[in-house]
Every structure is written in structure tokens, then in C-alpha cells.
Amino acid sequence: MRFATWNVNSIRARVDRVVDWLQRSDVDVLAMQELKCRPSQFPFQRFEDAGYEVHMHGLNQWNGVGFASRIPAEDVVEGFPGMPEWGASGLEARALGATFDGVRLWSLYVPNGRELDNPHYTYKLDWLKALADDAAGWLAAEQPLALMGDWNIAPRDEDVWSMDFFAGRTHVSAPERAAFQRFIDLGFRDVVRPYLPEGYTYWDYQQLRFPRNEGMRIDFILGSPEFASEVTGASIDRDERKGEQPSDHVPVIVDWGPDDRPMVF
């Protein structure tokens, strides 16, 4: 099976690209973030015509998470217990869980944080702590489980194009990196890094960041031990940042399952 995650930055602006990519890439389940729409606005038919069912969670023009899959989704859950609210606007559409053929997946859009002294930064850290608290319990199920999405954290210095540029900014701060590391300490593994030690997943639209390859690695797939042990490959589809109307993020893909296992002795 092939699983992927992609912050599509508006599904309505990019449905052609996303559906074309799904079919071309032979993906079974795609976790999507930043759909930027409510269910009534989602182009469900375009996915269904391509053989994919969609489950999505969207409340307004911001955030929005979902799954497109060739496998039926079971036990679909919006948000997680204890997920913090954002001020008066309440719960945001940043997490959707679903099970596909026994594999539990989460599509996650971690709050951006904006600046270190911004209330969104505290919200981001609180949100990650609440997720980790719940995810610790999910691991006890000893079921294949993966947390997939836009984490808005660059865990290593080499995950940003310039540490000088990011000095004093979000995504690289010690508290954010500690929040990410907590998932690793719980037993999750970055299942892409062993196959691809280098490579960005995001380039800002501004300042010619992509032509200059001034990007960030902030989209990750963290697998439980039961998930990680069945991963047989991974890729980052950098080409999806090219061409007409790209998202500012690119897809991150893992190949998974006993049927995909190459011969290992």
C-alpha cells in the first residue's frame, strides 16, 4: 500500500493537480491539509470519478483536513480528546483520524505559531502537547498507526535553508523542537528520514524561494513501531512544486505493508 500526506493549500484551487497526482502516483490513501473549505464546497465528485472516496473536516475558509482513499475509511473522528480551542472561534479543523484496512491514520495540520511572542505560538505548543498526551495512549493499542501532516516544525538545522534567517522565528525554536521530539520519545519514528536524509517539503511562494531552493522540511509521517516496521520505502515529490498553480507544499509518500517488502535477509 502507498500512503501520502500533502498540504494542498486550498483543494478548490488545486483539485485538478491533486486528482491527477493521485492517479499518476498510485496512492491508496492521501492525508490532506489546508483544504480551506466546508464540506458543501468540497469537490467530492472529482475524487469519486477517479475512484477515491473522501472524508473531510472543514469549518470555514481556514485549515481543513481530510483523506482521499481507494480503501474504505472506518472509525472517522474529527479532532482528538483535549484538543485546545483557538480563542472565541473554538475548535479548529486541524485533525481527522480514520482507519484503512486496519491501519490507523491521522491527517494533522499543526498551528503555524506565527511569531514567538504571538498567542498562536502558545496555542501551537498546547496543541502539540494535547496531541502527544492522546497519542501516547493510542500507541498502547499496538496497531499500525501513523501521524501524517504539516507539523510546522523543522526538527533539525538542516531542515531549513538558513538558520540565520530563522533565528528568533518560529518552526525552529527549542520548545517547538522539544514538542516534536516528545513524539519520538513516546516511540514514534520519522519513517521518511531513513530513506531521504535531505530534502525540503515546503517553499514559500515569496522571494523566489523555490527557484533558489530556499525551503523547509516541515511535513512528516511519524509511525508507531507496528507501522514503522512495515515501511519499505519513501519519497518526497519535489516536482509537485513546479508548474502551474502549485501548492507551496509537496507530497510525502511511504510504501507500506508485507506485500511491498523487498527481499531482506
Place this chain on the structure above:
DNA sequence: ATGGTTGATCCTCAA
């Protein structure tokens, strides 16, 4: 060519 973003509830906010 000495510049340079995109998307949404679209002239302001979010990333």
C-alpha cells in the same frame, strides 16, 4: 529583467 506570493468570506488576514 537588478525584480520577485497566493488564496480566501478578497482591499485584509493568514501562511
